Amino acid sequence: MSTLSIPAEQRSSALDVRGLCISFGGVRAVDQCSFVVPEATAVGLIGPNGAGKSTAIDLISGFKAPDSGTVVFRGQELIGMKPHDISKLGVVRTFQSPREWASLSVLDNVLIGMRGFERETMLGGLFRTGRQRRAEQEARQEGRELLEDFGLTKLKNDPAGSLSGGQKRLLEFARIAAAHPSLVILDEPMGGVNPVLGERIGKAVRSLIGQGSSVVVVEHNLRFIEDYCDLVVVMDQGAVIAEGPYDSLRDNPRVVAAYLGDVEYA
Amino acid sequence: MIYWVAILTEACIFAIMALGLNVVWGMSGDFDLGYYGYVALSTYLTIVLTVGQPLAPVKYILGNNLPYVVAVAIAVIITVLVATVVGMVALRGLRAIYFALTTLGAVSVLYVVVQTYTPLFNGFNGVAGLVDPMGNALGIDYNQYRYFLLGLCAAVLLVVAVLTSRLSRSPFGRLLRAVRDDEDAVAAFGRSVYKTKLKAYLLGAVLAAIAGGLFAAFLGAFNPSAWAPQEVLTLYAGVLVGGRGNIKGVIAGVLVVYIGFVELTRSLPEIAGHPEFAPALRQVLIGLLIILFLRFRPQGLIPERLSVDKGPSAGAGSADTSYRRTGLAALAGKAGRLRLTKASGGVR
Numbered sequence: 111m112s113t114l115s116i117p118a119e120q121r122s123s124a125l126d127v128r129g130l131c132i133s134f135g136g137v138r139a140v141d142q143c144s145f146v147v148p149e150a151t152a153v154g155l156i157g158p159n160g161a162g163k164s165t166a167i168d169l170i171s172g173f174k175a176p177d178s179g180t181v182v183f184r185g186q187e188l189i190g191m192k193p194h195d196i197s198k199l200g201v202v203r204t205f206q207s208p209r210e211w212a213s214l215s216v217l218d219n220v221l222i223g224m225r226g227f228e229r230e231t232m233l234g235g236l237f238r239t240g241r242q243r244r245a246e247q248e249a250r251q252e253g254r255e256l257l258e259d260f261g262l263t264k265l266k267n268d269p270a271g272s273l274s275g276g277q278k279r280l281l282e283f284a285r286i287a288a289a290h291p292s293l294v295i296l297d298e299p300m301g302g303v304n305p306v307l308g309e310r311i312g313k314a315v316r317s318l319i320g321q322g323s324s325v326v327v328v329e330h331n332l333r334f335i336e337d338y339c340d341l342v343v344v345m346d347q348g349a350v351i352a353e354g355p356y357d358s359l360r361d362n363p364r365v366v367a368a369y370l371g372d373v374e375y376a
Numbered sequence: 377m378i379y380w381v382a383i384l385t386e387a388c389i390f391a392i393m394a395l396g397l398n399v400v401w402g403m404s405g406d407f408d409l410g411y412y413g414y415v416a417l418s419t420y421l422t423i424v425l426t427v428g429q430p431l432a433p434v435k436y437i438l439g440n441n442l443p444y445v446v447a448v449a450i451a452v453i454i455t456v457l458v459a460t461v462v463g464m465v466a467l468r469g470l471r472a473i474y475f476a477l478t479t480l481g482a483v484s485v486l487y488v489v490v491q492t493y494t495p496l497f498n499g500f501n502g503v504a505g506l507v508d509p510m511g512n513a514l515g516i517d518y519n520q521y522r523y524f525l526l527g528l529c530a531a532v533l534l535v536v537a538v539l540t541s542r543l544s545r546s547p548f549g550r551l552l553r554a555v556r557d558d559e560d561a562v563a564a565f566g567r568s569v570y571k572t573k574l575k576a577y578l579l580g581a582v583l584a585a586i587a588g589g590l591f592a593a594f595l596g597a598f599n600p601s602a603w604a605p606q607e608v609l610t611l612y613a614g615v616l617v618g619g620r621g622n623i624k625g626v627i628a629g630v631l632v633v634y635i636g637f638v639e640l641t642r643s644l645p646e647i648a649g650h651p652e653f654a655p656a657l658r659q660v661l662i663g664l665l666i667i668l669f670l671r672f673r674p675q676g677l678i679p680e681r682l683s684v685d686k687g688p689s690a691g692a693g694s695a696d697t698s699y700r701r702t703g704l705a706a707l708a709g710k711a712g713r714l715r716l717t718k719a720s721g722g723v724r
Contacts, residue, residue, distance in 0.1 A: 171564065197566035204564070211557040214550060215682045221547070222554045223565055230567075232575045235546025236539050246547055250687055267684050289565060 118340040118355070121148035124293055124324040130169055130179035131348075139165045140176070141348030147293070152315055152325040154335035154356070157345035158368060163328045164206070166345070167295050170326075171203040172196045183293060200292030206301060208278035212271025216262055216281055219270045220253040223285030253288065260284040260314075275302045283314040293324045300331045312338040344368070381522045382594075383639050388529035389590045391630040394614045395533075395540050395623065396583025401612070402621040402680075403549060404576035405556030407472065410462060410479030412608040413486045414455050414581045418588025419598045420490070420497045421451035426592075427505040436498045444509030448589030452582055459581030460574075467573045471559075483605040491600045502599020509593050529590050533627075536583060541623040543579075545683060552576050553621070610638070613666050619676030628677055637662055 125147035132140045140162040147153045155163050168174040170181050172193040181188040188196050197203075211219050226249060234242035257263050260280045265273065270281060279299065286294055299311055308331075315325055315338050329335055335342060336356045344352040344359060346368035352359055359365050393415055400408045421438075425447035429439040442450070466478040490497050497503050508521045516524050543549050551572055554562050559569040592598065610633060618629020641658040669676065 173560070173563075192568070193560075193563040194566050194568045197564055202564060202566075205560065209558050209561040211554040211561065213557055213680070213682075214553055215685070217685045218550050218554075218683055222551060222562070222567075225566065227567065230547040230551050232543070232548045232579065235543045235548035238542050238546065242547070250685060254685070254687055267682060269682055285565070 118148055118151045121151060123147065124149045124151075124184060125170070125326070126180075126182040127166070127170065128180045128182075130166060130176050130181070132165060132169060132174065132176045138348050140169060143179070143345065143348060143350055145343045145350050145353055147324050147326055148341070149324055150319055150322050151341060152319055152327060152339040154339035154342045155326055155328045155345065156330070156332065156335060156342060157351075160347075161345040161368075162348040163345055164297055165348075167203060167297055167326070167328060171201060171295060200290075201295070202286055202289050202291040202293070203295040204282055204286070204297055204299065206298050208275070208282045210270040210273070210278050210281055212269065214270055215267050216270050216273070217250070217253050217257060217266040219281055220256055220284050220288045221249055223288035224249055224252070225289060256284045256288055259287070276304060276307045279303055279307065279311060283311065286318070287314070290321075291318075291323055293326070294318055295326045295328075297328050298330065299327065300329055300334050308334060378519075378522055381526050383635060385522075385526045385529050385594055387631055387634045388526070388533045389587050389594060390611070390614065390634050391533050391627050392529075392536050392587040392590070393584055394611050394618075394626050394630045395536050396580040396587065397608075397611050398615050398621065398623070398626045399540060399543070399552075399576050399583070400580035402615055402626070403544060403552040403556065404573055405552075406467070406573060406577065407476040408479045408577070408580070409476050409605070409608060410481075410483035410486075411580065411584060411611065412603065412605055413483035414459055414584035415588040415591065416490075416598070416603045417458060417486065418448075418451040418455045418585035419592045419595070419603075420503060421454055422447050422589045422592035423503045423506045423596075423598055424497065425450055426509060427503070430498070434498050434501070434503075435495045436503050437496055443513075444506075444593065448586070448592075451589055451592075452585040455585035455588070456578055456581050459578055463574050463577040463581075467577060468570055480605065483608075487600065487605055498599075500600055502597060502602070504597030504599075506592055506596045508596075525593060529594070532586065532590060536586070537623055537627065540583075544621070544623060548575075550683065609666070610634075610662055613662050613669075615676075616666060616674075617669050617676055619678040619680060621680030622676065622678050625676050625678030625680075632677070633662065633665070637665065 123146045127146070128144050130140050130143040131138065143162065143166055145153075155166070157163055165174065169176045169179075170188065172188060172191050172195070176189060179189070183199060183201060186199060188201070211222065214222070226245060229242055229245045229249060231242070254263070254266065257266050260283060262277065262280060262284060265277065270278070273281060282299075296315075300308055303311060312334060315327065318325055327335065327339060339356065341354065342356050342359055343350055344365050351364045351368055352362050393411075397408070397411050400406050400411065422444070424436045424438045425440045425442050426444055427439070428441045430436050440447070462479065462482045466475050466482070470478055491500055493499070508516070508518065511521045511524070514524070551562070551567060555569055555572050562572070563569050595602065614630040614633040615626050616629065617632055618627065619625025638658060641654060641661060644654045644657065647653045
């Protein structure tokens with residue numbers, strides 16, 4: 111756990127974003143965006159609506175291709191890779207809504223979160239090989255334990271689409287935990303979440319950090335950023351205008367002008 | 377009696393096709409409008425691979441004298457190769473309606489080429505001459521052969537039903553359903569959506585081609601008036617009525633649609649001077665059936681079931697839950713999401 115004893119700014123970088131640019135029509139949605147996510151660190155990505163946060167996430171996770179720029183994750187260039195190949199490297203992202211697989215059971219959702227893709231061959235499924243069945247049983251056991259951790263055991267056989275909004279958020283975190291990711295990118299994890307559940311989600315973020323993962327959180331809830339993120343990156347009009355610990359940004363005039371000034375402080 | 381043997385044989389063959397379509401549409405969620413083209417291609421190939429060289433003016437390719445089983449195997453391989461090409465084009469980055477249109481285009485091309493390019497499968501007159509394959513070798517006479525063929529088709533259906541229900545419950549089946557529900561989320565968790573869909577698509581084509589091989593033995597002859605791309609809608613009716621994603625449901629649906637609608641409407645009284653009335657009415661009734669099921673029972677007669685985990689720490693009250701999927705919403709879901717993404721893309 112040596113990484114955690116080093117101050118966040120001095121840790122080696124897990125994710126290095128350099129000069130990302132993308133335009134839609136005439137609009138430069140992301141414009142020379144650069145920032146670094148250190149190992150085992152939670153970085154809050156904030157900024158007013160339209161600042162380009164979600165687009166930046168799409169570029170990093172491969173769902174959109176940038177016009178220019180580089181994204182390096184643990185020495186590996188991600189630009190040009192397919193989303194699923196990026197995910198295989200241990201980078202898992204979420205979307206603004208929970209995006210559960212609605213017709214699958216809650217436990218099945220967690221099982222798809224898990225790695226171990228060799229369980230999922232078509233021939234193994236058609237002919238029900240012994241090896242596949244054993245691997246599946248082990249995965250199920252791990253899945254049940256994860257659901258226990260997130261308080262979803264009673265719902266394990268329910269269709270995920272029938273869960274409440276908050277339960278879907280918890281399932282999303284159970285799914286992420288199942289993937290044992292190295293880098294997690296969360297797009298507004300607090301959307302539609304009540305304060306009690308918010309604390310639970312915050313703890314889930316910290317527990318990912320405790321396991322050595324890095325986390326990027328796009329979030330409008332600044333209290334959440336202040337409470338659970340080690341560093342903050344502020345974007346405005348597609349570019350990064352400030353970064354550092356939350357407290358160092360309170361009085362930054364550019365940040366105040368771009369963002370804090372015209373947003374109610376929750 | 378022989379009449380009902382024939383109908384049951386046909387129902388078994390259509391059930392195999394429907395189980396293949398159920399993998400592609402029911403589990404993987406791809407609305408494939410070209411599916412019937414694979415059945416037709418395999419039927420043609422099985423015939424031209426078994427009946428020997430054509431006698432002028434009849435023309436067709438191949439014209440081998442292969443044993444029936446070998447011919448079906450080759451027909452399956454060729455059909456899957458064609459499906460690979462179509463699948464690689466249609467499944468890469470094309471979602472929902474665009475995928476459907478591409479497959480519809482592919483099957484329309486096949487249909488027109490088969491009709492107009494005579495050297496392929498003798499154009500509109502089609503190919504013929506496959507009489508009771510394996511009958512001589514096994515020493516079965518004409519009347520017994522009808523029962524033998526029914527038994528063969530039923531046996532193949534049984535094997536296909538067992539294998540596809542295993543697949544449905546397997547981790548691969550789960551992955552297919554996840555792709556059907558939300559493919560971006562599947563990609564975010566490290567699975568190639570394209571490869572997963574392509575595998576399911578090719579398995580569907582294998583089953584279509586096997587059904588086509590049996591169809592060749594059942595019909596003995598095949599020409600463009602015996603099939604049309606829109607036959608696939610009747611298959612969709614079977615899958616939808618029975619229960620999308622549920623193997624037993626799909627078989628039940630085929631029985632209802634084929635025996636209930638296609639065969640029983642044959643016994644409708646004929647209106648003098650309008651011989652085309654009954655066949656037209658049949659199509660209307662099948663269309664009506666699709667609409668009524670989509671509206672009032674989209675989950676079908678026997679709905680898809682969730683996998684139930686019976687392992688330790690099972691929660692109280694977590695009994696087997698059958699549930700309702702809104703069929704129209706499921707059809708529209710992916711297109712709807714696409715629209716949302718596009719709308720937000722421009723504003724940022």
